[in-house]
Amino acid sequence: MTATSPPSPTSLPSPLPRPADELARLEAAWTPPTGWKLLTAVNNTYIGIFYIATAFVFFIAAGILALLMRIQLAVPENTFLDQGTYNQMFTMHGTVMMFLFAVPVVEAIGVLLLPNMLGARDLPFPRLSAYAFWAYLIGGVVFFGSLFFGNAPDGGWFMNPPLTSYRYSPGANADWWLLGIGFIEISAIAGAIEIIVGILRTRAPGMSLDKLPIYAWAMLVFAFMIVFAFPAVILATMLLELERAFHWPFFIAELGGDALLWQHLFWFFGHPEVYIIFLPAAGMVSLIVPTMAQTPLVAYRLIVLALAGTGLLSFGLWVHHMFATGIPPLSLSFFAAASMAVTIPSGIQFFAWIATMATGRVQLKTPALFVLGFLAVFLIGGLTGVMVAVVPFDWQAHDTYFIVAHLHYVLFGGMVFPLFAAFYYWTPFLSRQQLSERLGRWAFGLIFVGFNVAFFPMHITGLAGMPRRVYTYSAGLGWDSLNLVSTVGAFLIAAGVAVFLVDVARNFRLDVTNNAGNVWRAGTLEWLPTGNYSVRSIPLITSREPLWDQPGLAADVEAGRYYLPGTATGRRETLLTSALDAKPQYLLQLPGPGWTPFFAAAGTAAFFLLLTVKLVVPALIGGVVAIVMMLWWMWGSDPGPNHAPVDIGGGITVPVYVTGPASHSWWAMVTLLLVSGMLFGSLVFSYLYLWTVSPRVWPAGGAGIPAPVYPLLAAALLALSSAAIAYASRALRTTVGTGHRGHTMVRISLLAALPLLVAALGVELYGQWQAGLRPTASSYGAVVYMLSALQGQFVLVLLIMGGYTLARSWCGLLDGQRRATFDNTMLLWHYAVAQGLVALLLVHGFPRTFG
Amino acid sequence: MSAAATESASSPAWRLWVGPLIWAAHFLAIYAFTALSCARNVATVGWLGVGSVTLFIVAATLAAAAALLVTIGLAIRDGIRARTSPAPTAFVHWLTAAIGSLVLLAVVWETLPVLVLPVCG
Numbered sequence: 027m028t029a030t031s032p033p034s035p036t037s038l039p040s041p042l043p044r045p046a047d048e049l050a051r052l053e054a055a056w057t058p059p060t061g062w063k064l065l066t067a068v069n070n071t072y073i074g075i076f077y078i079a080t081a082f083v084f085f086i087a088a089g090i091l092a093l094l095m096r097i098q099l100a101v102p103e104n105t106f107l108d109q110g111t112y113n114q115m116f117t118m119h120g121t122v123m124m125f126l127f128a129v130p131v132v133e134a135i136g137v138l139l140l141p142n143m144l145g146a147r148d149l150p151f152p153r154l155s156a157y158a159f160w161a162y163l164i165g166g167v168v169f170f171g172s173l174f175f176g177n178a179p180d181g182g183w184f185m186n187p188p189l190t191s192y193r194y195s196p197g198a199n200a201d202w203w204l205l206g207i208g209f210i211e212i213s214a215i216a217g218a219i220e221i222i223v224g225i226l227r228t229r230a231p232g233m234s235l236d237k238l239p240i241y242a243w244a245m246l247v248f249a250f251m252i253v254f255a256f257p258a259v260i261l262a263t264m265l266l267e268l269e270r271a272f273h274w275p276f277f278i279a280e281l282g283g284d285a286l287l288w289q290h291l292f293w294f295f296g297h298p299e300v301y302i303i304f305l306p307a308a309g310m311v312s313l314i315v316p317t318m319a320q321t322p323l324v325a326y327r328l329i330v331l332a333l334a335g336t337g338l339l340s341f342g343l344w345v346h347h348m349f350a351t352g353i354p355p356l357s358l359s360f361f362a363a364a365s366m367a368v369t370i371p372s373g374i375q376f377f378a379w380i381a382t383m384a385t386g387r388v389q390l391k392t393p394a395l396f397v398l399g400f401l402a403v404f405l406i407g408g409l410t411g412v413m414v415a416v417v418p419f420d421w422q423a424h425d426t427y428f429i430v431a432h433l434h435y436v437l438f439g440g441m442v443f444p445l446f447a448a449f450y451y452w453t454p455f456l457s458r459q460q461l462s463e464r465l466g467r468w469a470f471g472l473i474f475v476g477f478n479v480a481f482f483p484m485h486i487t488g489l490a491g492m493p494r495r496v497y498t499y500s501a502g503l504g505w506d507s508l509n510l511v512s513t514v515g516a517f518l519i520a521a522g523v524a525v526f527l528v529d530v531a532r533n534f535r536l537d538v539t540n541n542a543g544n545v546w547r548a549g550t551l552e553w554l555p556t557g558n559y560s561v562r563s564i565p566l567i568t569s570r571e572p573l574w575d576q577p578g579l580a581a582d583v584e585a586g587r588y589y590l591p592g593t594a595t596g597r598r599e600t601l602l603t604s605a606l607d608a609k610p611q612y613l614l615q616l617p618g619p620g621w622t623p624f625f626a627a628a629g630t631a632a633f634f635l636l637l638t639v640k641l642v643v644p645a646l647i648g649g650v651v652a653i654v655m656m657l658w659w660m661w662g663s664d665p666g667p668n669h670a671p672v673d674i675g676g677g678i679t680v681p682v683y684v685t686g687p688a689s690h691s692w693w694a695m696v697t698l699l700l701v702s703g704m705l706f707g708s709l710v711f712s713y714l715y716l717w718t719v720s721p722r723v724w725p726a727g728g729a730g731i732p733a734p735v736y737p738l739l740a741a742a743l744l745a746l747s748s749a750a751i752a753y754a755s756r757a758l759r760t761t762v763g764t765g766h767r768g769h770t771m772v773r774i775s776l777l778a779a780l781p782l783l784v785a786a787l788g789v790e791l792y793g794q795w796q797a798g799l800r801p802t803a804s805s806y807g808a809v810v811y812m813l814s815a816l817q818g819q820f821v822l823v824l825l826i827m828g829g830y831t832l833a834r835s836w837c838g839l840l841d842g843q844r845r846a847t848f849d850n851t852m853l854l855w856h857y858a859v860a861q862g863l864v865a866l867l868l869v870h871g872f873p874r875t876f877g
Numbered sequence: 878m879s880a881a882a883t884e885s886a887s888s889p890a891w892r893l894w895v896g897p898l899i900w901a902a903h904f905l906a907i908y909a910f911t912a913l914s915c916a917r918n919v920a921t922v923g924w925l926g927v928g929s930v931t932l933f934i935v936a937a938t939l940a941a942a943a944a945l946l947v948t949i950g951l952a953i954r955d956g957i958r959a960r961t962s963p964a965p966t967a968f969v970h971w972l973t974a975a976i977g978s979l980v981l982l983a984v985v986w987e988t989l990p991v992l993v994l995p996v997c998g
Contacts, residue, residue: 235890236968327968331975338897338976339983342904354915355998356930359990360908367983606890607965714909718916 038587039676040563048592049562055593056147056559059619066619068152069558071538074138075456077159080166081131087170088122089523091115093516096480100513102501112497113180114199118173120183124299125207126166128441129252132306133217134159135448136245140221142455142552143239145230145567147560147600148616150223150690153623153659158213158220160627165213168635169206172199179203182495184292185266187277187285192270200270201638208263209634211256218252219697221245223690226605228614230551231589232567234607239550239570240323243330244309247337251302253697254341257705259295262288265712265812274801274808276712282723282805286351287715291708293344301340303437305333307444308375311397314444314451315379317548318394319386322571325378332371332378339368349420358417365415372408376401391546392466396447399474400439407435410485425495428488434481446473446526454542455552458535465529469522476518483508483515549574555584563588563675564601567608594672595682601674602690613672613682614690615665622659626652657830664691664834666844685846692846695853702820702854706861709809709816710868716805717872723804725873736793737870740786741863747782748859750775751852761842772848773835779855780828783821786862790814790869813865820858827851889955889969893976895948900980903941904987907934915997930996938988942981949977 059066067073095115098107107115137155141148149155172178179199181190190200225246229238238246265276266288275281277288316323323329342364349358379401388394410432414420423429446469454460487508492499499505544553549571554561563586569575582588589610590601598616603609632648669682686692717724725731754775761768791814801811831851834840840848910933914920922929956970 234963234965234968236965327971327975330972331979334893334972334976335979338900338980341901342983342987354911354996356990356994356996357908357911357915359994360904360911360987363986363990364904364983367979367986370979370982606888606969607963718913721917 038582039566039589039674039678040587040591042585042587044586044591048586051596052559052562052592053557055596055598055618056557058558063619065624066621068156068617068619068623070137070141070148070152070155071558073152073155073159074134075536077134077137077162078131080159080163081127081134084122084126084166084170085131086523088119088127089520091119091122091173093520095119096513096516098497099499099509101510102499102503102506104498107497109497110180111176113495114173114176114178116495117179117182117203118170121179121203121207122166122170123437124183124303125210126162126170128303128437129214129299130162130166131445132248132303132441133214133221135310135452136221136248136306137217139452139455139552140224140242140245141228141600142554142556142560143242143550144225144228145233145551145561145564146224146228147564148598149220150228150600150602150614150616151220151694153617153620154216154220156623157627158216160624161213161216161630162210164628164631165206165210165635168631169202169210172202172206177202184296185288186292187266187269187288190266191277192273195270198638198640201267204263204267204270205634205638208260208267209630211260211263212630214252215256215701218249218256219694219701221249222253222697223693225249227602227690227693228600229603229608230564230567231601231603231608231610232565233603235605236327237567237570240312240326240329240333241306241309241550243333244305244312247333248302248305248309251298251305251337251340253700254704255295255298255302257701258291258708261705261708261712262291262295265291268808268812268815272802274811275805276716276808276812278805281803282716282720283808284716284719284805286348286719287712289348289351290344290715291712293347294341294708297343297347298337298340300436301336304440305336307400307441307448308333310444310448310451311379311400312375313548313550314393314397314447315382316386316571317451317546318391318397319383319388320547321382321386322549322574323378324381324385325374326570328374329378332374335371336368339364339371343368346415346420349417350424355417362415362417366412369408369412376405391450392461392463392470393447393451393546395467395470395474396443396450399470400443400447403435403439403443403474403477405439407432407437407439411436423488425493426488427484427492427494430494431481431484431488434477434484438477438481443473446470449526451546452552453534454545455556456536456538456541457533458537458540458542459533460542460545461529461533465525465532469526469529472518472522472525474522476515476520476522478515479518480512480515483511487512544573544580554580559598562586563591565589566676589676589678590674594674595669599682601680602684610674610678610680611688612680612684613674615669615682617659617663620659622655626655626659629653629655653826657826660830660847661834664839664844664847666839666841683844685843685849689846689849691850692853695850699853699857702857702861706816706864709813710864713809713813713868713872716809717876720805723806724877725806726877728874728877730797730799731870731873731877732793732797734870736789737866740789740793741866743782743786743789744859744862744866747779747786748856750779750782751855754779755848755852758840758845758848759842766841769835769841772840773832776828776832776835780825783824783855783858787814787817787821790817790866794869810869813869817858817862817865820854820861824851824855824858827854889966889973892948892952892973893969896945896973896977896980899941899944899948900983903937903984906937907987910934910937911996918997920996928996931991934988934991938984941984945977945981945984949974949981952977 098104177199179202185203225242268274269276275283277283277285312323345361346365414423450461450466487505490504492505539557562584565583565588572579598618599613602611602614604611629648629652633645636645667683671679671681673679754772757768757771799807801807831848834847911930914930920930952970952974956967959967959970
């Protein structure tokens, strides 16, 4: 433990007695909406609970699909489901479990727990969380609904082309996956940005990086993994949808495409995805184990290393899902070696948990049982993982039930068991009473036994040769009784989940303010007395387990003796602190309930989902609604220094508004640039990959490439537009108030920069078109136009953001101090210009150099 | 505000990214070079009887290992110097060195197969 001496009671930041109306004003600012206005809630507690409940419904729905499949497979030559329906069911089971349950639920738990655990009042972008949730809910429900119309995706959860391209899947089934899942991924990225900025910038004073709860470390790594992994699959879905809709041949071999490109992009996301799901669960385990053993976690530093190391190395594993695709053996071995390397950090965590349990005395309550179940099941999954990381073994086990067993041991073991542990562990944080210990033991027993009965035999079924994804099998192949046993096991799991639901119905009574409280005697901040405003006053942290090491902390926090014991501005607010050592920096004013996130999400969902069924005009209307709602919500979010610096207690005075690299919005924008960079990087990879595979469709000797004047002109226009923005930034710095002449220069520069950006794109497109290149002719044409299409998306966004910034300038809402809006636009602008220049260099320089 | 900005820019926390970036660059380089050499059938060309892929990978690994050793060494040095400064700074230096060491092991492991396996099959 790193406890230093806690502040003595006499030196606490806010003296008693507190003003009589202080608590009432705080409660008033944080009053949640009621009735049907719950749709306008943005507070993390509400959004977190909505989010978890929705994800759990999808867990049950996808679980029912699994039961139906197990009924079909219980006996050979069964006719319960036909082949087409079965294909849709296994595709939807995998897709829904991964995209609509696993990722959302771990993100949701983060949204719910993190502010309290960090001593913040809320996450820094509450409306973004609300938007992400509603987009996910609407998108998820419609996506799942496609099953009832026999129109659901049926190409497997990883959607490999050519099966899923227009030739073999002409219906809308695959489009539901590409557009539906594509946009739910946007929601995951929104959540990840929220979590990164939340963890790095809204921690209680004193909670430096070395005192961050392990769960928060896990969520930080998790969120960065989403930032780096999800863009690859977003790009893949864009490419496949363009191939399906407009016949741009990215994956068609005759025209220079390659189906394996999909697999590279998909698994570059797909393998980290496994750890994206596992790390938050491991983070939860790292909080539950010390509490159950009543002793600090052993090897805190090594676990942080393990989380970061796992997150990092998981990006070097993607080809181990492609061992059977004919990649050179040496290349395979890089991935086999990286797979071995990632066992080290996983092992560190395992031994640390075991050592913690051995150090303390574990109370075998339901959360501890689920954790023990997790350790056993995940260990087996990890060991079979080492087996399939061995290339020759994988060639034997590939696409058999051995893999089905392995992946369920890893995912169910690594994530679902910890999740149930978390439900039992954190219910007293949310509910007036905790869940039943007796029912909890039944739920655990049924799920644990059922899981092993269902999935352990699949190892053998697989080794006996049963392939994945078959809807039935002949009798007498040695698979009959194994399959029947698996089906029995599946129903035992379902019975366990049913017991859990009964427990929830009987005992869960949502009440954050009067919750059951710290029944486990845990040491982290989420167990402080809480209200809708999170903590009454924001504590000064001197230990990793503040509730264990800082006596009287709970009472002092509740009495308002720490920082910010009320609302300083009369609005919702949270304290922003520095990333490394959590020193107070400024007060962030937060928004209250509002309709805009809901309607923006509905509009976004309408855009993507109506596009799936080719209702283009209504889809565009949905898109416009979404953009208008977002602009409306943004309009009030750059308040400027509208309040004098506030005293938060302890002699610390902080401003209520900052701009530049210290501001939370700058951090969020930089994170978004990382997402954008990964998206573009994935496309550059695709270009180079297609060239490696099909040099024959690349122009030879410079023929068919536009004359140099086009890229040079486009590059000059791009550089000029960036220069105009840089000039506007300088001009803005000198402006104060509204009457300053610098404002005119800012507006002129912005007005000039916009057409320059559009013109650069136009010149590039015109050059390619008049040189005779068509996107449908070859994979070369497709990927060259795709680079422009991606640039076009940025140009479109910048047209909106540039126009919005201009509008704020005209309305007098932009000046040298109040410039966060301009700064965000400027960051994205310079990024887009840099991206455009790199794309020009690639498209024009590469074929000239290597053609 | 400017003080806060300066603190962000000079924070040792940024160094946490150095090890991961070296690992990623090495991994990408050896993977891309091998794939391209096999696709273009140029993997047999070499120098002193050693194949080009082997030479490239060994060179890339030596470069990556050297860069990682420097990163780890600097982090250990600064960690020792930071013993009297606040705990978070020392922690970040420790983590930089630890991540650097883990990825150094990964870099070495990813290189070993080139000594025993055929390149393009």
